Amino acid sequence: MAKNSTNSTMKTLLPQEPTPSVEEIEIGLLTDTDHTLPSGDQPARIIDNVAHKASAYSVAQSQFERAAKAMDLEPYLIEYLRVPQRELIVHFPAHMDTGELKMFTGFRVHHSTVKGPTKGGLRYHPDVTLDECRALAMWMTWKCSLMNLPYGGAKGGVIIDPRSHSQSELERITRRYTTEITGFIGPDRDIPAPDVGTNAQTMAWIMDTYSMHRGASAPAIITGKPVSVGGTVGREYATGLGITYVTRAILEKKIGRSLEDATVAIQGFGNVGSWTARTMSERGAHIVAVSDVTGGIHSEAGIDPRGLMRYMKANGTVLGYPGTEPISNDELLSLDVDILVPAALEGQITKHNAHEIKAHVIAEGANGPVTPEADNILNDKGTTIIPDILCNAGGVVVSYFEWVQDLQAFFWDEGQVRHQMERLLLDNLDVVMGAATRHKYDLRTAAYTIAIGRIAEAVKFRGIYP
Numbered sequence: 001m002a003k004n005s006t007n008s009t010m011k012t013l014l015p016q017e018p019t020p021s022v023e024e025i026e027i028g029l030l031t032d033t034d035h036t037l038p039s040g041d042q043p044a045r046i047i048d049n050v051a052h053k054a055s056a057y058s059v060a061q062s063q064f065e066r067a068a069k070a071m072d073l074e075p076y077l078i079e080y081l082r083v084p085q086r087e088l089i090v091h092f093p094a095h096m097d098t099g100e101l102k103m104f105t106g107f108r109v110h111h112s113t114v115k116g117p118t119k120g121g122l123r124y125h126p127d128v129t130l131d132e133c134r135a136l137a138m139w140m141t142w143k144c145s146l147m148n149l150p151y152g153g154a155k156g157g158v159i160i161d162p163r164s165h166s167q168s169e170l171e172r173i174t175r176r177y178t179t180e181i182t183g184f185i186g187p188d189r190d191i192p193a194p195d196v197g198t199n200a201q202t203m204a205w206i207m208d209t210y211s212m213h214r215g216a217s218a219p220a221i222i223t224g225k226p227v228s229v230g231g232t233v234g235r236e237y238a239t240g241l242g243i244t245y246v247t248r249a250i251l252e253k254k255i256g257r258s259l260e261d262a263t264v265a266i267q268g269f270g271n272v273g274s275w276t277a278r279t280m281s282e283r284g285a286h287i288v289a290v291s292d293v294t295g296g297i298h299s300e301a302g303i304d305p306r307g308l309m310r311y312m313k314a315n316g317t318v319l320g321y322p323g324t325e326p327i328s329n330d331e332l333l334s335l336d337v338d339i340l341v342p343a344a345l346e347g348q349i350t351k352h353n354a355h356e357i358k359a360h361v362i363a364e365g366a367n368g369p370v371t372p373e374a375d376n377i378l379n380d381k382g383t384t385i386i387p388d389i390l391c392n393a394g395g396v397v398v399s400y401f402e403w404v405q406d407l408q409a410f411f412w413d414e415g416q417v418r419h420q421m422e423r424l425l426l427d428n429l430d431v432v433m434g435a436a437t438r439h440k441y442d443l444r445t446a447a448y449t450i451a452i453g454r455i456a457e458a459v460k461f462r463g464i465y466p
């Protein structure tokens with residue numbers, strides 16, 4: 001296990017930036033550039049959110065620097081890779097159903113184009129910030145590299161609460177955001193995908209808008225589309241199924257246990273959480289607790305994910321699902337279960353609650369759910385953390401398959417998609433486990449050193465332009 005103190009890893013920060021203490025990273029005291037942002041949704045929350053979310057970028061940089069130090073990465077590569085390559089901020093109008101015009105703010109960040117075009121999700125959430133996009137873009141670079149995909153990382157977002165808009169408002173907002181970032185994206189430039197608050201319908205609007213501008217159909221501009229407009233079979237459940245494949249393999253290879261009969265608690269019941277629940281349950285695991293933004297539910301007897309998915313669709317919440325007791329988010333995280341899957345947002349397990357975690361395995365369904373300080377506490381306790389860039393990579397792997405199929409206009413069957421995804425995930429899992437054993441690293445450090453090493457090699461071959 002690599003145990004570099006966060007303070008020592010911070011020594012490589014650029015001189016003009018304040019050196020954040022661990023405390024600041026944990027509670028998110030750092031502030032982003034002080035934007036005065038027009039937003040269609042909840043403008044009063046923005047300053048608070050900027051202050052809170054700035055920590056995601058600090059966490060991403062801290063994780064990178066920790067691994068860079070462990071692998072003795074050359075200082076010029078640390079300086080080069082610890083910041084995003086390009087950032088775009090757009091402020092744009094959209095008509096509400098009432099006829100009122102509202103202004104919205106969106107972002108798109110490209111972290112690295114060393115390995116190819118950039119790839120990363122699009123998030124619709126009231127707490128989206130530029131710093132959050134920077135962090136998520138950086139994590140995408142490492143994830144794509146770890147999976148050996150010919151991509152760098154990107155992320156985008158719009159400050160919006162999608163639940164407070166009608167479908168027609170969401171369509172107008174999406175089409176105008178796409179238009180604003182149109183020069184920044186492209187099948188050989190940057191390919192967005194779904195993330196929190198967006199779905200296959202959002203992707204279809206983006207594909208259509210981009211195609212209308214081009215005057216020709218361009219399905220490879222985006223992944224996570226419906227199959228009828230060039231999406232791939234298997235993308236809808238890919239992230240959840242990938243989490244299940246990786247978690248099952250880690251249980252068997254590292255802990256000598258089976259997924260069958262393991263108890264599981266899942267935070268978040270959106271695309272990632274619900275499909276993780278369903279695919280784990282289909283392989284014999286017992287889902288004993290689930291939560292969403294409205295609260296959590298618990299049942300020692302087990303929760304049927306298929307039934308809960310139907311209930312969720314009808315009621316818009318997991319609360320009140322028959323046969324369950326209500327439970328708070330904090331209680332869910334500290335349940336005595338075999339596997340805890342944080343599948344909601346980043347920064348959920350911190351030094352403030354890491355001591356309470358009783359799960360033997362944390363499978364990071366979300367991006368960045370565990371902070372570096374919490375990592376240290378959990379590693380000391382012997383908890384196995386399956387890092388996000390490995391654990392939830394099934395989504396981007398199948399997105400890559402979708403892009404390849406769109407470029408070739410030749411589509412695969414579901415068996416082929418599943419088989420190729422499992423192969424890529426498990427081959428790279430073996431590489432990570434090998435490095436962890438050889439160097440006595442925790443899985444995150446092992447995964448990061450492999451991912452960063454592949455990018456570093458590519459930078460060295462390409463050289464620094466001009």
Ligand code: NAD
Nearest residue numbers: 195196197239268269270271272292293344366367392395
């Ligand atoms: P989603 O919008 O479909 O679902 C998010 C879920 O989290 C919802 O159930 C929401 O109610 C819940 N949630 C939000 N705040 C919460 C809170 N404080 N407590 C409990 N639950 C809360 O989003 P998603 O696509 O499932 O993404 C979830 C996470 O997985 C994000 O971190 C995302 O970046 C990551 N991820 C997504 C994909 C993908 O393919 N969609 C791939 C890799 C990683």
